[in-house]
Amino acid sequence: METLKEILAPDFLLRNSVYTSVLVGFACPLVGVFLVLRRLVFMGVALPQVSSTGVAVALSLPVWLHLGAAPHGSNGQTGHLLALAGSTLFTLLAILSLAFMERRGRGLPEGRLGTVYVVATAASILLLSKNRVAEAGWLDLLKGEIITISDFDLKLTAIALALVLCVLGWFHKEILFVSFDRSMAATLGKKVVFWDAALYLLIGLTVSIAVLSVGPLIAFGFLLIPALTAHLFSRTMRQFVIGASLLGGLTSFLGFWLAYSADLPVGPTDVVLLGAVYLICGVLNRVLIGWKSVQRL
Numbered sequence: 001m002e003t004l005k006e007i008l009a010p011d012f013l014l015r016n017s018v019y020t021s022v023l024v025g026f027a028c029p030l031v032g033v034f035l036v037l038r039r040l041v042f043m044g045v046a047l048p049q050v051s052s053t054g055v056a057v058a059l060s061l062p063v064w065l066h067l068g069a070a071p072h073g074s075n076g077q078t079g080h081l082l083a084l085a086g087s088t089l090f091t092l093l094a095i096l097s098l099a100f101m102e103r104r105g106r107g108l109p110e111g112r113l114g115t116v117y118v119v120a121t122a123a124s125i126l127l128l129s130k131n132r133v134a135e136a137g138w139l140d141l142l143k144g145e146i147i148t149i150s151d152f153d154l155k156l157t158a159i160a161l162a163l164v165l166c167v168l169g170w171f172h173k174e175i176l177f178v179s180f181d182r183s184m185a186a187t188l189g190k191k192v193v194f195w196d197a198a199l200y201l202l203i204g205l206t207v208s209i210a211v212l213s214v215g216p217l218i219a220f221g222f223l224l225i226p227a228l229t230a231h232l233f234s235r236t237m238r239q240f241v242i243g244a245s246l247l248g249g250l251t252s253f254l255g256f257w258l259a260y261s262a263d264l265p266v267g268p269t270d271v272v273l274l275g276a277v278y279l280i281c282g283v284l285n286r287v288l289i290g291w292k293s294v295q296r297l
Helices: 002-008 015-037 041-064 076-104 109-129 132-142 151-170 172-180 182-187 192-214 216-233 237-262 266-296
Strands: none
Touching (some): 002 237, 015 041, 015 172, 015 192, 015 216, 015 237, 015 266, 041 109, 041 192, 041 216, 151 172, 151 192, 172 182, 172 192, 192 216, 216 266, 237 266
């Protein structure tokens, strides 16, 4: 309990890391539920890595232009905004390209996403290998080390995720309708392409800010695992969304607490904890299904 009191103290040294982790934990599942609804789980794997490539390109630009290095976490606000711009641009280009190819029905979707993931991972490593200063800061995020979150980083993360939450809150009916039944939405005169683009924009922004704040590992974990877990027990869309978001936020805080207590990296601790919760809930769901079957007999 002493560790918990220390983490909750206003003067806690890593308080920005706690706040950022919890913000991402609450927000990522909100767009993750739409990836699950649209059966785009593999896209949730590829997008954080593509976003990382965008960050690597952005951090390498000053070196290519002979302007010096602008690594993540240094050079103040300019370096962070440059990385955010690269992350967002690459993520949006990837998600729109993949969506377009899916509409055209060319090739295997899983094959395209697998290729994007592998190539993006290799490209990130190659780019950072030529920029040692940027690599030193970015490798911490790749490993899930959430330790250097500035006040500016925290504010930018909070503003971006609040924007995503507000848009989803205002237009959740339209986005949900298009996600559930595109054909019916088009028949009723809904602007399917517009709402698709809006959802992709929200997903892209959430993935970009999450990757830039806590790294691709945690971004991927909180995009999908809370949504998959909540889906096991949810009977309505409201339960699905609220359950996924609460599970993500609570797990992110508990993961930080465990990592801080045991001196472990936060990212892997969060993801392993999410995986354990998913496994336990999956077993419980099977038990409940079996029990209901026995009662019917």
